[in-house]
C-alpha cells in the first residue's frame with residue numbers, strides 16, 4: 001500500500017512537471033486477482049493506479065505501440081525485473097530508445113510489494129546481474145524434471161498431447177513483449193511455412209517456431225503462460241532455451257541496452273561437438 | 277505393403293560453395309552412395325532457416341542433413357558461424373520437444389571432400405534406417421489429410 005501511494009504521488013509529480021507524457025501501470029480488473037493495464041495521462045487517472053502482488057503482466061509490449069515514442073517524449077512504466085530486461089532487449093534490437101523510458105520498478109515477495117531503486121534502465125544493471133547469477137526458480141519445476149527424464153518418443157507424445165489443445169489463437173504471441181514483428185511468420189502465406197489450421201501438426205510447428213524465435217530473448221515474464229486459454233506450459237520451453245543459451249554462450253537476455261542478440265552474433269570458438 | 281523394405285527419405289540442405297561442390301566431386305569421381313538423399317542447394321548455410329528443417333519433416337522426411345563449409349571457409353566469411361549458433365539452439369529445442377537429434381544432423385564438408393560426402397550419406401542413411409521411419413511425425417501428417425509429398 002505504501003509503495004502504491006508513493007508511486008501515485010511520483011507519477012503525479014512527473015506528469016505535472018512534464019518529465020513524462022504518460023505512465024503505464026495497473027488498475028483493478030474484472031476479478032479480485034486480476035489487473036488490467038492503465039494508461040495514466042492525468043492526475044485523476046493516477047488515482048486509479050493499483051500496485052500489489054497480483055500485478056504480474058509485463059507491460060513493456062505497449063511501449064512499441066506504433067507512434068507512442070515517436071515524439072521523443074518520455075513515458076513512464078511499471079515493471080518487474082523481467083520487464084526491465086525486456087526494455088533492454090527492445091533497446092538492443094533498436095525497437096525503442098531506452099532513454100525515453102522512465103522505469104517505476106517493483107518486485108514482490110508473497111503479498112508484499114517493494115519498489116526498486118532507479119529510473120533509467122542503466123541503473124538496474126547490478127540487480128539484473130544478480131538475477132543472472134542466481135539460478136531461476138522455474139528450472140526446479142517438477143514438470144521440467146519429468147521431461148528431462150523422458151526419451152525422445154515420450155517427449156514427443158508429451159508435447160503432442162499439450163499442443164493438441166492449442167487453438168491457434170496467437171494470444172501467446174500478442175501477449176509477449178518480445179513478439180513485436182509487424183508481420184509474423186505465421187501470417188505469411190507466400191510461402192506458407194506453418195500449417196494454419198489448428199491440427200496437431202500445425203500446432204507443433206507453430207509452437208516450435210515461436211519458441212525458436214524467442215530463444216535467447218525470452219525474459220520469463222510469463223505473459224504467454226497466462227494468456228494461453230488452454231494452459232499449455234509455454235514458459236517451460238522458453239526456459240529450456242534460456243538455459244541453453246546461458247550454458248552454451250553465457251548469454252542472459254536483457255542485461256543491458258547494448259547487449260548483442262545471441263542469435264545475431266557468434267564467436268569463432270563456439271562449441272560444435274555435434275557437427276559431423 | 278508391409279513386406280516392402282523401409283527406405284529412409286532424407287533431405288539434405290547444403291551450401292553451394294562447399295558441400296554442393298563436394299557432392300559434385302563425389303559424382304564426377306564416380307563414387308557410389310545411397311540414393312536416399314534429396315539435395316537442396318542454398319547460397320550459404322546462413323540461409324538455411326530452421327523452417328526448412330521443419331518443412332522437410334512436414335513433407336515426410338525421416339531425417340534431415342544440414343551441411344556447409346568448414347568454419348573459416350565460408351564464401352561470405354561468417355555465414356556458417358551464424359548458422360552454427362542457430363543450429364545448436366534449434367537442435368536443443370528439437371531435442372526438448374521430442375525430435376531425436378539423430379534425425380537432424382549437421383556436418384561440414386568442403387569442396388574437396390567428395391569421399392567424405394559419399395561416406396557421410398551412406399552412414400546417415402544407415403543410421404536412419406536403423407531408427408526406422410519417423411512414425412510419430414508421419415501420423416501427424418496423416419491427420420492433416422495433406423499428402424506427404426516426398
Ligand code: SF4
Pocket residue numbers: 058175176177178179214217218219220221222223224225235238
Ligand atoms: S515468451 Fe512468454 S515468458 Fe518469454 S518474454 Fe514472451 S511472454 Fe514473456
Ligand code: SF4
Pocket residue numbers: 165166167168169170171172173227228229230231232234
Ligand atoms: S495462446 Fe495457447 S492456444 Fe493460443 S496460440 Fe498460443 S499456445 Fe496456442
